[in-house]
Amino acid sequence: MKTLIKNGYVIDPATDKEEICDILIVDNCIAQIGQKITKEADQIIDATDCYVMPGFIDLHVHLREPGFEYKETIESGALAAAHGGFTSICPMPNTNPVIDSKETVAYLNDKSKKEAVVNVLPVGAVTIGQTGKELADITGMAKEGIVAISEDGKSVMDTALYKKAMAIAKEEGIVVLAHCEDKSLVQGGVMNAGKKANELGMPGITNAVEDVIAARDILMAKETGVKLHLCHCSTKDSAWMVGKAKEQGLPVTAEVCPHHFALTDEDIVEDDANYKMNPPLRSKEDVQALKEALRDNIIDVIATDHAPHSEEEKKKSIKEAPFGIVGLETAFALTMTELVKTGYLTPRQLVEKMSYNPAKVLGINKGTLKEGAIADIVIANPNEEYTIDTKDFVSKGKNTPFQGKKVYGKILYTLVDGQVVYQA
Numbered sequence: 001m002k003t004l005i006k007n008g009y010v011i012d013p014a015t016d017k018e019e020i021c022d023i024l025i026v027d028n029c030i031a032q033i034g035q036k037i038t039k040e041a042d043q044i045i046d047a048t049d050c051y052v053m054p055g056f057i058d059l060h061v062h063l064r065e066p067g068f069e070y071k072e073t074i075e076s077g078a079l080a081a082a083h084g085g086f087t088s089i090c091p092m093p094n095t096n097p098v099i100d101s102k103e104t105v106a107y108l109n110d111k112s113k114k115e116a117v118v119n120v121l122p123v124g125a126v127t128i129g130q131t132g133k134e135l136a137d138i139t140g141m142a143k144e145g146i147v148a149i150s151e152d153g154k155s156v157m158d159t160a161l162y163k164k165a166m167a168i169a170k171e172e173g174i175v176v177l178a179h180c181e182d183k184s185l186v187q188g189g190v191m192n193a194g195k196k197a198n199e200l201g202m203p204g205i206t207n208a209v210e211d212v213i214a215a216r217d218i219l220m221a222k223e224t225g226v227k228l229h230l231c232h233c234s235t236k237d238s239a240w241m242v243g244k245a246k247e248q249g250l251p252v253t254a255e256v257c258p259h260h261f262a263l264t265d266e267d268i269v270e271d272d273a274n275y276k277m278n279p280p281l282r283s284k285e286d287v288q289a290l291k292e293a294l295r296d297n298i299i300d301v302i303a304t305d306h307a308p309h310s311e312e313e314k315k316k317s318i319k320e321a322p323f324g325i326v327g328l329e330t331a332f333a334l335t336m337t338e339l340v341k342t343g344y345l346t347p348r349q350l351v352e353k354m355s356y357n358p359a360k361v362l363g364i365n366k367g368t369l370k371e372g373a374i375a376d377i378v379i380a381n382p383n384e385e386y387t388i389d390t391k392d393f394v395s396k397g398k399n400t401p402f403q404g405k406k407v408y409g410k411i412l413y414t415l416v417d418g419q420v421v422y423q424a
């Protein structure tokens with residue numbers, strides 16, 4: 001099977017390529033990339049006026065399977081990923097049962113192979129049942145193919161135990177994805193502490209809840225030498241600390257989610273749980289610092305933290321509803337609209353943060369369009385304007401604060417392993 005992608009604006013940071021050219025895919029690989037390829041093909045995709053990019057890699061999603069299939073399944077989550085231009089996704093282990101053993105990893109791998117249209121790269125829990133008491137079988141899970149460990153949803157508060165996990169992760173050559181939240185400081189908070197929380201009568205979450213653990217984790221990465229990646233950074237000080245860690249040459253990277261650069265807590269005008277996520281939407285000052293950190297390449301990655309919940313659950317008050325919003329189907333457009341169109345990021349930086357850098361964080365051979373690479377590709381029109389509508393989502397989760405928002409950037413094709421898995 002031969003597919004020819006013609007006339008697209010190819011952006012491939014790995015090979016320093018940014019120009020209009022053609023890509024020939026033979027079976028599942030990129031066979032040739034260059035000007036005006038004239039070879040015969042079974043399928044021709046006209047990519048005129050479009051970006052052609054290595055498929056996006058999302059380091060942070062929640063597929064909810066096993067245990068919470070009413071929120072999302074591997075199948076529906078993977079379809080949503082394809083719809084959003086993602087060709088690889090890393091599901092977090094906070095399922096029921098928790099992904100904390102080689103058996104549960106094997107289950108996830110089997111099911112993904114059968115049901116997911118994109119690559120599913122599993123993440124194992126740090127502790128058994130994510131209870132923070134006893135280490136999970138990290139070595140066993142690594143043999144089953146986990147690409148990272150994470151206690152996402154919470155932090156491992158026992159630093160000594162966490163240090164042991166870091167040492168094992170280092171030994172196995174996998175990265176630690178850190179959800180930074182000091183449990184003892186949360187005190188029932190449901191949104192960013194500040195004027196808006198006071199106005200709405202909601203208990204607040206201070207920046208220190210995140211910053212204290214971000215600092216601890218960076219210092220522990222320094223001590224153990226493990227690769228550390230900070231999940232969903234939301235504060236100016238966590239971004240500042242990542243910058244300081246980089247200055248010291250520590251193996252520390254970090255992600256920001258689209259909602260954390262597209263919205264502030266002032267956008268919460270009423271008690272609507274579609275604006276509730278963890279960490280919460282922060283102040284203008286934090287958001288500005290995050291945008292600058294993305295621009296200055298202190299923040300390496302844009303990840304979605306796609307966290308689907310049912311309508312029933314999200315209809316509740318911010319006080320009661322679960323934390324989390326969906327993100328797979330809006331990430332590219334929000335990044336285009338809020339960061340590229342506004343001049344914070346170049347198109348190449350977008351590709352770095354959504355594909356090339358995530359691959360580097362995981363240490364996997366993806367995130368590039370070089371000849372010989374597996375053909376995981378996304379084609380998008382960066383200038384097409386449309387309105388976000390949950391009716392168009394294929395995710396089971398419709399919980400987004402971006403309903404009705406006008407955005408630029410439409411995903412037209414997603415190819416995984418050389419096969420078209422999504423077409424607009």
Ligand SMILES: NC(=O)N[C@@H](CC(=O)O)C(=O)O
Pocket residue numbers: 062094152153154179276277278279305307308322323324325
């Ligand atoms: N981000 C969220 O608000 N929620 C996530 C958990 C997490 O990412 O910490 C979830 O699993 O729903």
Ligand SMILES: [Zn+2]
Pocket residue numbers: 152153154179231232278279
């Ligand atoms: Zn988290």
Ligand SMILES: [Zn+2]
Pocket residue numbers: 060061062092152153305307
């Ligand atoms: Zn998460």
